[in-house]
Amino acid sequence: MTMELWTGALQAVLALVAAPLLQGWIKWLKAQMQGRHGPSIWQPYRDLFKYSRKGEVISGHTSWIFRAAPVGLLTTTVVAAMLLPSPLVAAALPAMSGAAIGELLLFVYLLAMGRFCLALAGLDAGSSFGGMGSSREMYVAALAEPALILAALVLMIDAGTTNLTAIGETVRQAGWDWWSASHLLAFLALAVLVVAETGRVPVDNPDTHLELTMIHEGMILEYSGPSLALIQLAVWMKQWLLLNVWLQVMVPFGQGWMFAGLFCLLLALVGVGLALVESFFAKVRIFRVPRMMGASLMLGVLALLARFVQ
Amino acid sequence: MQLVEIVGTVLLLAAIWLVGNRRLDRAVVNLTIQALLLTLVALITAVVAGVHHMYGVALLLFLIKVVAMPMAFFWALRRSERVLEMQPVLSPVVATVGAVALVVMVYFAVGSIRLPVPAVMSGLLPVSLSVILLGILTMITHRKALLQVVGLMTMENGLFMLAMASTFGMPFIVELGIFFDVLVSAVIMGGLTHQMKVVFASTDTDRLNQLRG
Numbered sequence: 001m002t003m004e005l006w007t008g009a010l011q012a013v014l015a016l017v018a019a020p021l022l023q024g025w026i027k028w029l030k031a032q033m034q035g036r037h038g039p040s041i042w043q044p045y046r047d048l049f050k051y052s053r054k055g056e057v058i059s060g061h062t063s064w065i066f067r068a069a070p071v072g073l074l075t076t077t078v079v080a081a082m083l084l085p086s087p088l089v090a091a092a093l094p095a096m097s098g099a100a101i102g103e104l105l106l107f108v109y110l111l112a113m114g115r116f117c118l119a120l121a122g123l124d125a126g127s128s129f130g131g132m133g134s135s136r137e138m139y140v141a142a143l144a145e146p147a148l149i150l151a152a153l154v155l156m157i158d159a160g161t162t163n164l165t166a167i168g169e170t171v172r173q174a175g176w177d178w179w180s181a182s183h184l185l186a187f188l189a190l191a192v193l194v195v196a197e198t199g200r201v202p203v204d205n206p207d208t209h210l211e212l213t214m215i216h217e218g219m220i221l222e223y224s225g226p227s228l229a230l231i232q233l234a235v236w237m238k239q240w241l242l243l244n245v246w247l248q249v250m251v252p253f254g255q256g257w258m259f260a261g262l263f264c265l266l267l268a269l270v271g272v273g274l275a276l277v278e279s280f281f282a283k284v285r286i287f288r289v290p291r292m293m294g295a296s297l298m299l300g301v302l303a304l305l306a307r308f309v310q
Numbered sequence: 311m312q313l314v315e316i317v318g319t320v321l322l323l324a325a326i327w328l329v330g331n332r333r334l335d336r337a338v339v340n341l342t343i344q345a346l347l348l349t350l351v352a353l354i355t356a357v358v359a360g361v362h363h364m365y366g367v368a369l370l371l372f373l374i375k376v377v378a379m380p381m382a383f384f385w386a387l388r389r390s391e392r393v394l395e396m397q398p399v400l401s402p403v404v405a406t407v408g409a410v411a412l413v414v415m416v417y418f419a420v421g422s423i424r425l426p427v428p429a430v431m432s433g434l435l436p437v438s439l440s441v442i443l444l445g446i447l448t449m450i451t452h453r454k455a456l457l458q459v460v461g462l463m464t465m466e467n468g469l470f471m472l473a474m475a476s477t478f479g480m481p482f483i484v485e486l487g488i489f490f491d492v493l494v495s496a497v498i499m500g501g502l503t504h505q506m507k508v509v510f511a512s513t514d515t516d517r518l519n520q521l522r523g
Contacts, residue, residue: 177312179312179316180312180315181315181316184316184320294403295406298326298406299323301414302410309417309418309420309436
């Protein structure tokens with residue numbers, strides 16, 4: 001048990017340290033693709049440092065929920081990070097690999113709990129934008145969850161477990177045979193959901209504060225200073241974790257530095273993909289989001305079909 | 311042998327997308343993607359089964375269905391259509407749900423069909439049957455003349471895939487006959503669309519339900 005805690009702590013620290021870098025990378029790429037100079041890759045770290053030194057303005061209409069929410073969000077995200085096995089940690093400490101707790105359902109619902117905290121905080125200040133942001137966030141979440149569970153179910157059934165470490169082991173043993181038709185459909189469904197859950201372009205635009213369209217930014221509009229830093233960090237961590245899960249159920253990573261390097265390379269490539277999507281596609285209207293989620297659900301259903309009817 | 315199944319599944323996704331699609335030019339792009347995937351299936355079959363004339367079939371598929379036909383379709387589009395937005399019979403959401411329901415039924419029905427398909431190719435059986443039915447669904451739910459042909463070509467893609475799956479490639483002369491059929495139907499489509507445009511000032515097939523003496 002101690003072993004698992006230590007591995008978990010390392011994974012969480014890695015996510016804390018690396019998540020802003022991933023965000024900076026995606027932002028930098030996007031700027032380059034749009035012909036802008038753009039901020040440097042390290043800007044998210046500077047932002048966090050800047051926020052943490054500033055004072056904080058808290059509306060007199062808020063309750064304790066407003067102050068507790070950022071802490072709750074970051075805590076749930078860090079615990080989720082502790083659950084998720086990482087090829088990088090496995091490469092650094094081969095002795096500890098396989099010791100991650102890695103419960104996939106717990107992981108998903110810890111992230112859902114963080115989202116719940118944030119939605120409450122958005123409502124707490126009583127501003128209309130916050131309420132709108134919260135309601136939209138829950139709307140997207142309610143649509144994304146069944147699709148996510150359905151797609152994950154296919155992978156969990158084939159691995160025979162809900163444990164991410166064990167799923168990773170199954171993927172490793174299967175090698176590229178893991179890529180069957182049903183799994184491909186599940187990966188595609190998960191890709192749509194990763195985009196939705198990270199609040200990226202077809203669903204939400206992470207760069208604007210435009211009143212009528214914002215989801216995530218609407219909820220955190222009232223935050224400033226250290227609380228904002230906590231929230232931003234948690235959100236970037238969530239992005240890192242989701243991309244991690246997606247890659248790990250898809251690609252058979254072995255152990256060792258070669259695979260850790262491959263993992264980083266693929267992560268960077270996924271960043272390129274996200275930046276491309278953000279540069280070439282417009283955000284869809286909020287009432288079109290159910291269609292995207294419906295498409296994802298459809299892919300999940302087809303994945304289950306292809307798995308069971310042979 | 312999962313690769314061929316994966317490519318087939320992507321083709322199935324393209325066919326589902328076609329049913330809910332609302333734009334004429336995207337339908338042609340969709341058909342091109344389907345043809346490209348079909349070429350891939352033929353190539354994989356050629357490599358796996360070691361049937362040499364399948365390389366020729368793949369080449370012909372590429373030349374006719376990926377290069378020549380989209381060019382002909384786009385040419386017809388430019389001449390006869392000003393508005394690329396279509397008004398299908400069903401809304402895209404309903405059509406897509408119907409398409410998925412159809413695929414679900416095919417997957418369940420396929421268990422009771424006994425076709426002499428080699429075991430390695432058995433994954434392609436439900437996929438190609440679904441593509442055939444989705445082609446019919448496309449023809450039913452769209453009014454434009456071009457979409458009738460696109461639906462027909464989708465059916466043809468499904469049939470071709472089924473033929474490849476069950477026989478590892480038919481005799482070359484049969485394949486040549488099929489390609490000739492496809493090419494002729496594409497040409498006729500071009501002429502027919504143009505003629506409809508001249509007579510009715512529209513390519514809506516609903517205008518074709520009355521005889522005029």
